Amino acid sequence: xxQANIFNYSLTDLEETARKxxxxxxxxxxxxxxxxxxxxxxxxxxxxxxYFKVMxxxxxxxxxxxxxxxxxxxxxxxxxxxxxxxxxxxxPVEELKTLRKLDSCLQGHTDRNLTxxxxxxxxxxxxxLSFAIGVALAARLDTKTYRTYVLLxxxxxxxxxxxxxxxxxxxxxxxxxTAIIDRNGIQLTDWTRNVMNLEPLSQKWQAFGWHVIxxxxxxxxxxxxxxxxxxxxxxxxxxxxxxxxxGKGVSFMxxxxxxxxxxxxxxxxxxALKELE
Amino acid sequence: MNEAAPREIYGKTLxxxxxxxxxxxxLDADLSPSTMTHYFAREFPQRFFDCGLAxxxxxxxxxxxxxxGKIPFASTFAVxxxxxxxxxxxxxxxxxxxxxxxVATHGGISVGEDGTSHQAIEDLALYCALPGxxxxxxxxxxxxxxxVKVAAATYGPFYIRLGRPKIPIIYPExxxxxxxxxxxxxxxKDVTIIATGIMVAKALEASNSLAKQGIECRxxxxxxxxxxxxxxxxxxxxxxxxxxxxxxxxAQGGLGSRVAxxxxxxxxxxxxxxxxGERYAVSGKSSELLQRYGLTDRExxxxxxxxxxxx
Ligand SMILES: Cc1ncc(C[n+]2csc(CCOP(=O)(O)OP(=O)(O)O)c2C)c(N)n1
Numbered sequence: 001x002x003q004a005n006i007f008n009y010s011l012t013d014l015e016e017t018a019r020k021x022x023x024x025x026x027x028x029x030x031x032x033x034x035x036x037x038x039x040x041x042x043x044x045x046x047x048x049x050x051y052f053k054v055m056x057x058x059x060x061x062x063x064x065x066x067x068x069x070x071x072x073x074x075x076x077x078x079x080x081x082x083x084x085x086x087x088x089x090x091x092p093v094e095e096l097k098t099l100r101k102l103d104s105c106l107q108g109h110t111d112r113n114l115t116x117x118x119x120x121x122x123x124x125x126x127x128x129l130s131f132a133i134g135v136a137l138a139a140r141l142d143t144k145t146y147r148t149y150v151l152l153x154x155x156x157x158x159x160x161x162x163x164x165x166x167x168x169x170x171x172x173x174x175x176x177x178t179a180i181i182d183r184n185g186i187q188l189t190d191w192t193r194n195v196m197n198l199e200p201l202s203q204k205w206q207a208f209g210w211h212v213i214x215x216x217x218x219x220x221x222x223x224x225x226x227x228x229x230x231x232x233x234x235x236x237x238x239x240x241x242x243x244x245x246x247g248k249g250v251s252f253m254x255x256x257x258x259x260x261x262x263x264x265x266x267x268x269x270x271x272a273l274k275e276l277e
Numbered sequence: 278m279n280e281a282a283p284r285e286i287y288g289k290t291l292x293x294x295x296x297x298x299x300x301x302x303x304l305d306a307d308l309s310p311s312t313m314t315h316y317f318a319r320e321f322p323q324r325f326f327d328c329g330l331a332x333x334x335x336x337x338x339x340x341x342x343x344x345x346g347k348i349p350f351a352s353t354f355a356v357x358x359x360x361x362x363x364x365x366x367x368x369x370x371x372x373x374x375x376x377x378x379x380v381a382t383h384g385g386i387s388v389g390e391d392g393t394s395h396q397a398i399e400d401l402a403l404y405c406a407l408p409g410x411x412x413x414x415x416x417x418x419x420x421x422x423x424x425v426k427v428a429a430a431t432y433g434p435f436y437i438r439l440g441r442p443k444i445p446i447i448y449p450e451x452x453x454x455x456x457x458x459x460x461x462x463x464x465x466k467d468v469t470i471i472a473t474g475i476m477v478a479k480a481l482e483a484s485n486s487l488a489k490q491g492i493e494c495r496x497x498x499x500x501x502x503x504x505x506x507x508x509x510x511x512x513x514x515x516x517x518x519x520x521x522x523x524x525x526x527x528a529q530g531g532l533g534s535r536v537a538x539x540x541x542x543x544x545x546x547x548x549x550x551x552x553x554g555e556r557y558a559v560s561g562k563s564s565e566l567l568q569r570y571g572l573t574d575r576e577x578x579x580x581x582x583x584x585x586x587x588x
Contacts, residue, residue, distance in 0.1 A: 112344070112373055120344070124368050130334045131369060134341020134349075137326065141302070141347070161365070164331035168338070172326070 007052040007088070014220050017087065018048040022249045023276045024083035024096055030269040032100035035108070037253060038260045039153060040080035042184040042217070042244040049223045050149055051084045059089035062116045068146050069135050071120050073128020074153035074182065075109040076261070082106050082115070090117035126159025128152065129179060133165055136174045147231065148177050155187025158196045163208070169237045170209025178230040179210075179239040182217065184246035186257050202241055210239045217242025249276055278478075280443040281418035284382040287439060288313025290422045291350060294429050295321050301429060304339050304351040306332050311441075312352040312382045332362040336377075340369035343376045348429055351377060355384035355397030355438055363403055370434040371407040377435075378428045384414075384438040385525035386553065386570060387475060392560035397438070398553050402530025404436040405503045411456060412503040414438045414524075416477035417447045420500055423454035431456065438474070440525075442563045445478045457501045459509035465493035468581050469513035469520050473499050473532050475572075476523035476551070482574035487581060494581060502532050507539045514544035519584040523551040523577050547587035549580035 009017060021044045029035035047070075051057070055068040072081050079099060086093045091105070098104035105114045109123030120131050132150040139146055156162065169177055187195050198204075205212045211233040215222040223242070230238035246260070247253030250272040253264075264272055295301045295317055302324045309315040309327065318325035328335035332353055339349040351358070358381035370377050386396045404412045411433060415421040421439060428435040447462070462477065463484050472480040477498045484494035495517050497509055513520055520540060522533040533550040540546060551571065558570055567573060 120340075121368055121373050124364050127333075127337050127365060127369060130337020130365075131341040131344070133334075134338040134343070135345050136341070137302075137338065138342050138345030138347050141324065142345075161331075161333045161337070164329075164334035165337065168328055168331065168334055171329075 003056070005053050005055055006058065009052045011220050014048055014052060017052050018044045019249070019276050020087065021048060021080055021083040023273055024086070025079045026250070026264060026269050026272045026276065028079050028083070028096050028099040029263045030266060031097050032263065034100060034263050035079055036076040036261045037264065038186065038246040038256070039074060039182065039184065040077045041248045041250060041253065042246045043077050043151060043182045044080050044248065045218050045220060046151065046180055046182065046223060046242055047080055047084045049220060049227065051088050053224060054227050055149070056146070057088070059117065062090060066144060066146050069119050069132070069148045071128045071132050071135070071148065071150040072110055072122060073150050074125065074156050075122025078106070078108070078110050081110065081118070085115070085117040088117070125153065125156040126161040129162055129165035129169070132177055132179070133169050133172065133174060136177045137172060139176055150177065150179050152179060152181050153187070154181055154183045154185065154192050154198060155195070157181065157198055157201070166205065166208040166210065173235045174237045175234050177237040178227065179237065181239060181241045182244055183241050184244045186246040186255065186260065188257070188260050190257055205239045210237050212239055212241060214241045215243065217244035218248060251275060278445040280445055282441070282443045283415055283418050283421035283439040284313045284441070286418040286422045287380055287382070287425055288316040290425045291317040292320050294426065295324065298348065298429070300346060300348050302326065302342055302347045302349050304328055304335050304349055306330055306335050306353040306357065308353050311354070312380070314350070314352050332357045333365045336362045336365040337369055339377045340373065340375050349377050350380055352380045352382065354395065355381035355400045356395055359397055359400035359403045367407060371409050374409045374433055376432050378437065379435065380425065380437045380439065382439045383441045385440055385474070386558040386566045386572070387525065387563045388441045389563040389566060390560050393557045396558055398525065398527050398557070399530070400438060401502055401524070401526050401532065405530060405535060409434060410503060411435045411501065413501050414474040415500055416474060416498050417444060419446060419448040419450060419452050420454055423452060424500065427454055427456055440475060444475050447478055447481065454500070457504045457506055459506035460498045460500070461495060462498050463494065463496040465495040466517055467493045468585050469495040469497055469517045470523060470577060470581065471497045471499050471510070471513065471520060471532070471536055472523040473502060474525055476525060479572070479574045480523055480577055483577035483581065486574065487578055492581065492585065499532060499536070502535065505535050505539060507543070510536055510539045511543045514540050514546040518588050519547045521549045521551065521577060521580045521584050525572055526552055528552050528554050547584050549584040551576050551580050
């Protein structure tokens with residue numbers, strides 16, 4: 001049985017890998033001609049930390065029963081997850097350029113039946129945390145020690161189902177779940193504070209019975225410390241509110257709602273890739 | 278005739294399944310004394326999850342349990358199991374094909390006094406629309422027990438609709454249920470009544486009185502609404518030349534629509550429909566409502582005569 005992450009990258013390797021995933025995101029979405037760059041870029045560091053440092057997983061055996069699970073609830077960020085899976089070895093990196101194309105295993109939003117390593121289908125926001133609870137309850141029934149990670153968008157937290165799930169994860173005392181909120185402050189049309197104010201977000205999760213950790217979601221030291229801390233919390237679930245920048249790493253996409261769901265033009269992609277070298 | 282409430286039998290069947298298979302888990306949404314999952318909860322508290330009044334969350338949790346090797350049964354009233362969480366069921370269960378069994382109780386208008394908000398009469402249309410789902414409406418308690426056992430043993434998402442009241446037992450204990458196989462309850466050459474759920478017993482009553490008038494009805498219990506037993510429909514059409522479909526559901530999207538689609542494609546014959554049409558019902562006693570809204574043996578008999586006239 002694997003006791004640790006098979007990559008166990010250093011901080012420098014993690015930083016380089018995150019840049020590589022961001023480059024994949026730009027290339028993939030540009031080739032597809034559609035997709036969601038903003039929320040993929042904001043989540044790149046979190047996902048890199050999970051796949052290349054923290055999670056026990058085996059790309060050669062995606063169904064390995066004791067693996068830690070990662071559930072992408074904000075399914076539109078599929079490109080960055082696909083990039084991480086490809087770089088981990090779940091499927092060849094060349095597959096990435098088939099994103100959103102007919103007969104590709106890389107659907108516009110995640111599909112658990114088509115992509116090796118994808119735990120759950122998504123695309124309709126608000127559902128991933130509930131699924132994670134089921135996975136975590138099964139771990140408890142089977143006395144397994146795997147951990148269930150779930151990545152939520154902050155706009156996604158407008159959905160009522162998130163709060164149904166938040167209530168129940170605490171009620172069931174699921175200390176084997178770590179939720180991470182990609183708190184980039186922007187949803188589809190605008191800043192979350194203008195569309196639907198979430199604050200005080202940390203106090204809301206606390207009031208729902210969760211252990212809350214707030215970090216800079218682009219600082220690997222803080223990401224890793226927070227993920228470690230979450231593992232030590234007993235009898236309640238933990239949520240990491242990761243403050244991030246939508247479009248992170250590409251100057252003209254940063255903090256721009258316009259790049260939530262728009263592919264860059266080839267010229268924009270070229271500039272973006274240069275910035276991500 | 279002996280009577281029993283299918284949901285009561287469902288609750289007891291869950292307990293026996295739970296004893297045989299440690300992977301059976303049960304979820305409910307604060308209705309376990311009504312859905313009868315409380316029997317399971319009492320015997321297997323570790324494997325029972327009350328999700329509170331949160332049906333969307335419940336379906337997601339069920340999916341997560343199924344993806345991790347469990348066989349979840351998720352229960353609530355049929356109105357909530359269908360309308361309240363359709364998107365969750367669509368994405369997490371239909372599109373994934375995960376092994377979740379939704380057993381919804383209090384279906385149809387026979388739920389009675391709780392009134393229109395609580396009367397699920399569009400649930401079959403919704404669930405039949407979902408690729409990969411098996412949809413079953415048992416006709417009595419015996420068939421309920423059999424269907425629940427078969428569902429537990431068959432991979433894939435299921436929707437089983439049960440009612441609230443006690444209904445006549447029409448099958449012997451030894452009745453073997455097969456998914457997608459209609460059962461001929463009575464032979465006849467003049468017309469076929471295809472019925473489901475509580476309407477099967479009523480179809481049998483109608484056929485008895487019609488026999489006295491010289492009309493011989495074939496009566497078919499179509500308990501599996503999806504996948505549909507198309508062969509049974511085609512042979513009914515070709516051998517009896519007319520079909521009446523009876524169900525406790527709105528006109529659109531339920532058994533009637535589905536039978537008509539098969540028959541019109543394969544073997545068009547005159548058809549009549551006994552259902553709730555295009556209207557919601559009101560509060561009242563179960564028996565009063567069935568009377569008021571025409572879900573009776575008399576209405577079936579009338580429809581039979583009409584269908585035969587049109588042959
Ligand atoms: C239920 C649902 N409603 C609407 C949408 C359309 N939609 C896709 S992404 C999005 C905004 C998501 O914002 P957020 O969760 O903050 O994602 P991020 O900024 O991290 O990309 C919306 C409204 C959807 N996918 N699902």
